[in-house]
Amino acid sequence: MRIRVGHLYPEYLNIYADRGNIAVLARRAALRGHELEVAGISVGDTVRPDELDLLYIGGGQDREQLLISPDLAGKGPALESAVAAGTALLAVCGGYQLLGRGYLGRHGDSMPGIGLFPHETYAGEKRMIGDVLLEAELVAGERRTIAGFENHAGRTRLDPGAEPLGRVVAGFGNDGESGYEGARVGRAIGTYLHGPLLPRNPWLADWLLSQALAHATGGDPPALEPLPDRLEAQAHAVSAQRARNRGGRF
Amino acid sequence: MSARLAVESLAARAASKLSRIAGVGGGTTLPGKLLWKLDPGAIDALAARLRDGAAVISATNGKTTTTAMAAEILEPGRRLAWNRSGANLVSGVASTLLAERDAELGLLEVDEGALPEVVRRVRPRAVLLGNLFRDQLDRYGELEHIAERWRAATAALPAETVLVVNGDDPQVGDMARERSNAIAYGIDDPRHARPALQHAADSRYCVRCGQPYEFAAAYVGHLGDYRCPACGHARPELQVRATEVELDGLHAASFLLETPAGSTRLRLPLPGLYNVYNALGAAALAQPLGASLEEIRDGLERFGAAFGRFERIPAGDKTVLVLLIKNPAGANEVVHTLLEGGAPSLLVIALNDAIADGKDVSWIWDVDFEPLLGRTERLIASGDRAAELGVRCVYGGLPEDALDVEPSLERALDRGLELTAPAGELVVLPTYTAMLELQRIVAERGWSKPYWERT
Numbered sequence: 200m201r202i203r204v205g206h207l208y209p210e211y212l213n214i215y216a217d218r219g220n221i222a223v224l225a226r227r228a229a230l231r232g233h234e235l236e237v238a239g240i241s242v243g244d245t246v247r248p249d250e251l252d253l254l255y256i257g258g259g260q261d262r263e264q265l266l267i268s269p270d271l272a273g274k275g276p277a278l279e280s281a282v283a284a285g286t287a288l289l290a291v292c293g294g295y296q297l298l299g300r301g302y303l304g305r306h307g308d309s310m311p312g313i314g315l316f317p318h319e320t321y322a323g324e325k326r327m328i329g330d331v332l333l334e335a336e337l338v339a340g341e342r343r344t345i346a347g348f349e350n351h352a353g354r355t356r357l358d359p360g361a362e363p364l365g366r367v368v369a370g371f372g373n374d375g376e377s378g379y380e381g382a383r384v385g386r387a388i389g390t391y392l393h394g395p396l397l398p399r400n401p402w403l404a405d406w407l408l409s410q411a412l413a414h415a416t417g418g419d420p421p422a423l424e425p426l427p428d429r430l431e432a433q434a435h436a437v438s439a440q441r442a443r444n445r446g447g448r449f
Numbered sequence: 450m451s452a453r454l455a456v457e458s459l460a461a462r463a464a465s466k467l468s469r470i471a472g473v474g475g476g477t478t479l480p481g482k483l484l485w486k487l488d489p490g491a492i493d494a495l496a497a498r499l500r501d502g503a504a505v506i507s508a509t510n511g512k513t514t515t516t517a518m519a520a521e522i523l524e525p526g527r528r529l530a531w532n533r534s535g536a537n538l539v540s541g542v543a544s545t546l547l548a549e550r551d552a553e554l555g556l557l558e559v560d561e562g563a564l565p566e567v568v569r570r571v572r573p574r575a576v577l578l579g580n581l582f583r584d585q586l587d588r589y590g591e592l593e594h595i596a597e598r599w600r601a602a603t604a605a606l607p608a609e610t611v612l613v614v615n616g617d618d619p620q621v622g623d624m625a626r627e628r629s630n631a632i633a634y635g636i637d638d639p640r641h642a643r644p645a646l647q648h649a650a651d652s653r654y655c656v657r658c659g660q661p662y663e664f665a666a667a668y669v670g671h672l673g674d675y676r677c678p679a680c681g682h683a684r685p686e687l688q689v690r691a692t693e694v695e696l697d698g699l700h701a702a703s704f705l706l707e708t709p710a711g712s713t714r715l716r717l718p719l720p721g722l723y724n725v726y727n728a729l730g731a732a733a734l735a736q737p738l739g740a741s742l743e744e745i746r747d748g749l750e751r752f753g754a755a756f757g758r759f760e761r762i763p764a765g766d767k768t769v770l771v772l773l774i775k776n777p778a779g780a781n782e783v784v785h786t787l788l789e790g791g792a793p794s795l796l797v798i799a800l801n802d803a804i805a806d807g808k809d810v811s812w813i814w815d816v817d818f819e820p821l822l823g824r825t826e827r828l829i830a831s832g833d834r835a836a837e838l839g840v841r842c843v844y845g846g847l848p849e850d851a852l853d854v855e856p857s858l859e860r861a862l863d864r865g866l867e868l869t870a871p872a873g874e875l876v877v878l879p880t881y882t883a884m885l886e887l888q889r890i891v892a893e894r895g896w897s898k899p900y901w902e903r904t
Contacts (some may be wrong), residue, residue: 210653214583214591219814222844260591266659328587329808348809350587394811398840430843430854433836441802 202228202411204237207256207274208267215350215393218256223397223404224253228358231423233412242270244385248281253411258292258393266308271297275313278342282315287410288387289398295381295389296320296353316382316389317358318373325449326352331370331392332442333380337406344368345400346438355391357382364390368388369446386410399438401431451547462737471811481536481544489570492539495546496571499530499633503555503571505737507564507599508615510779511727512537514719515579517755518559518731521746522740523554535756538563542571554738561595565602576603577734580618582670582778583651583815585807592651596620603628604781611737612657616685617672619652619662626685634689634733635674638704641694641722642666642673647781647817659681669723670778676756688768689733690823691725699790706732708742715746719759721786723779728752757884761874762897767866768874769891773884774798775806777815783878784821793876798842798878799832799858799883810834822847827868829853832883833862860888 203312206221210418225235240246259267282288299318302310312320314421333345345365352357357363363373364381372380373391388407390396397404409420456815484491496503506516513535520531530552532545537560546555559567560583568576576598583592603612603624616622616633625631646667654661655677667673676683691704693714702725703716717728732745740748754760762769772787774780787793802808822828822845830838835856843849855861862877869875879887891897 206678213815214586215809215816216811219811219841219844221812226844260593262593262659263654348587348811350809377651394809395814395837395841397813398844399837430836430839430849433854434834434840437836441808445808 200233200412200415202233202235202252202408202415203250204235204253204255204411205240205251206237207240207254207271207294208242208259209239209257210241211263211267212259214258214260215292216395217255217393219395220257220291220404221255223240223401224408227401227404227423227426228408229341231408233408238359240274242267246274246277246285248277248286251281251286252415253407254278254286254288255263256288256290256294256298258294261295264293264297265310271313274310275315278313279315282385282387285386285414287407287414289407290316290387290389292349292351292391292393293316295366295391296351296355298389299355299382302353309425316384317361318355318382320353320355322352323354323375326350327371327375327449329370329448330438330442330446331372331380332439332446333365333369333370333372333392334366335365335403337383337388337403343402344435344439345390345392345396345403346435346442347390347396347399348394348438350393351390351391355382364388367447369442372446375447386414397424398431400436401426401428403416471547472507480547481540481542484543484547492543492546492570493572495543497579499546499552499555500556501527501738502574503530503557504575504577504734505557505559505564505567505571505573505577506577506730506734507559508730509561509562509582509584509724509776509824510782511579511614511730512558512722514755514758515577515727515734516556518728518749518752519735520556521752522731522735522745523556523738525744526747528553529556530554532558533756539566539570542567561599564600568602568606568885572607573610575613575734575737576606577613577730578603578621578624579615579730580670580672581652582776583622584778585775585809587807587809588706600624613730613733613737615672615726616687617668617674617726619656619671619675619682619684622685623656623682625673632688632733632737633685634729635684635691635731636668636694637671637674637687637690637692638672638694638721638827639666641696642668645783646671647778651778655680656680668717668817669726671728673756689729689736694722694725696720696722696789699786706746707735708732708745710736711743715749717749717838718752720755721782723782723786723792724759739745755757757879757888762867762891764875764891764894764896766872767869769862769866769887770876771884771887772876772878773881774816775881777812780816780818784817787876788820792821793874794824795829795865795868795875796821796825796827797829797831797861797875797877798838799861799877799879800830800834800838801832801880801882801885801886802834803882806882810837818842819845825851827851827853829855829861829865831855831858832880858883859890862890
């Protein structure tokens with residue numbers, strides 16, 4: 200099966216090795232006989248909501264985020280209709296912030312978002328940097344861990360009742376206070392965990408692929424053939440241990 | 450020297466001896482830390498004693514090598530206070546100034562984050578800024594923040610201070626634009642331009658208006674001949690240039706060095722375009738410090754290697770070739786250089802995640818390891834994050850049966866040497882603390898001296 204992926208602003212938002220996430224999705228799709236077809240969607244390009252099974256948006260520096268934010272505003276309605284129609288989405292760090300309602304800087308400056316996720320972000324005093332461990336339950340009854348690394352000055356507040364991606368076991372998470380990390384709206388997830396999020400958490404990569412396949416076929420998310428993931432499990436274990444030892448400290 | 454400074458210096462020097470006796474790190478930063486704690490202003494006084502002043506060198510990549518090259522050029526005939534062990538924070542600078550009491554000229558490699566404070570205290574007569582790449586974002590924050598602090602530090606330099614910049618780096622080159630006392634250097638040889646900007650190129654958008662630059666030539670990462678099609682912001686005129694560059698695999702690079710004082714052809718016994726940049730920086734800095742063109746040529750042609758940067762260490766009848774990797778841009782150049790020398794079929798890569806390496810290892814996904822992985826028959830992934838590195842390589846196309854994951858660097862080294870043919874060379878790519886550990890292992894085995902005993 201062909202899985203059509205739209206990678207938003209790849210040459211602007213790539214600060215934390217975002218292509219690692221794409222590489223993991225591509226290989227894990229290929230090992231199950233599917234083909235990931237990745238197209239960049241950049242400044243001036245048109246989003247065609249019905250031609251996308253999966254959307255990806257990565258992180259950038261403040262400067263790069265400012266450069267793309269006017270263009271993103273124009274793409275907002277198309278992205279929302281894609282997600283509403285079942286396109287899966289992964290937003291990381293800066294991309295996660297921009298897909299909320301907006302970002303308030305410390306000097307009164309603000310950057311509007313597109314409101315796909317029910318949250319607002321404001322700049323904090325200290326950057327929240329370090330290893331993170333989460334517990335998530337994307338499929339009812341299946342509790343899994345997510346290990347990663349966060350580095351953000353923004354504090355993200357979810358609206359009351361909004362669904363986070365997971366609960367913080369160790370680390371800062373959305374704002375360092377709520378105990379929540381990330382956000383989820385249907386098949387769309389956003390998170391501060393950047394860079395190699397998927398290599399260490401292959402089950403999450405498979406969840407995304409399965410959601411994207413559901414959109415591609417119009418059916419239910421299929422079960423994917425399990426892979427050995429021996430190295431991935433080791434990498435996850437080391438990362439999780441790091442988070443337990445040193446996560447959530449300034 | 451004031452009485453107070455004398456007492457503090459004495460205490461700090463005693464600490465240096467103690468730390469060497471205790472065998473911790475050769476005592477390179479402990480005395481400086483102590484002195485800095487006792488009296489931060491003591492560094493200002495120590496620097497003021499240097500008869501010929503001081504030069505400060507900073508960059509994301511190449512600052513250790515560039516400083517060592519400048520030292521090789523300047524050392525004959527001048528007594529230097531040079532932090533050769535790479536201790537480049539304020540404490541390391543203080544230790545060096547303290548240890549080299551009779552020095553005439555300070556030659557100080559400085560960490561990017563520490564640059565503003567060192568410049569403020571040392572009041573150098575020359576400052577060299579080499580490049581800015583994304584590096585250890587968990588420690589430095591965003592690249593823009595470092596650039597912002599450098600802009601403020603350079604704007605505050607007195608008019609008589611010479612500012613030497615790599616004109617091929619848009620951010621860094623721009624810092625000298627308004628200065629009369631500035632020297633820009635760069636490469637001018639489009640035959641060596643890369644066909645495209647590398648994947649994770651930084652500074653690809655105009656520093657003034659944000660439009661993407663057009664590169665007539667990109668040599669190393671985003672370093673090259675750029676121009677903004679919208680506002681015209683472009684590479685400054687170069688006073689020091691390398692032209693007619695010839696690269697000789699894993700051995701050398703030769704080029705025509707053009708300077709305001711004349712031109713000379715020279716053969717640098719280090720490979721790769723990134724070392725041409727390092728040599729250009731050293732030459733552009735050495736000239737205003739009083740070196741003649743002949744001294745520059747001879748120094749660069751004599752140059753060995755800086756600690757762990759393309760260093761060949763004898764290991765019994767075999768050799769270990771150590772190439773430090775620490776961020777995407779630097780590691781990409783190491784990969785290019787290895788490919789130009791005919792890619793090795795056996796490779797040890799060691800990834801640690803201590804503070805000095807960067808606790809965030811996501812950068813390994815921004816390195817273009819792929820061309821190397823296609824030719825490697827055996828890759829030994831080592832270090833504290835060996836498994837993560839293994840995952841990176843397998844997702845990058847390395848067959849899983851060609852991979853060994855061996856977190857212990859000592860065992861990884863032994864395994865690598867065992868697989869190396871007699872009289873052969875084992876290539877090891879360590880991150881910073883893995884490189885220190887490697888140096889400790891080879892010193893313990895009597896293959897080389899510990900770094901603090903080298904001259």
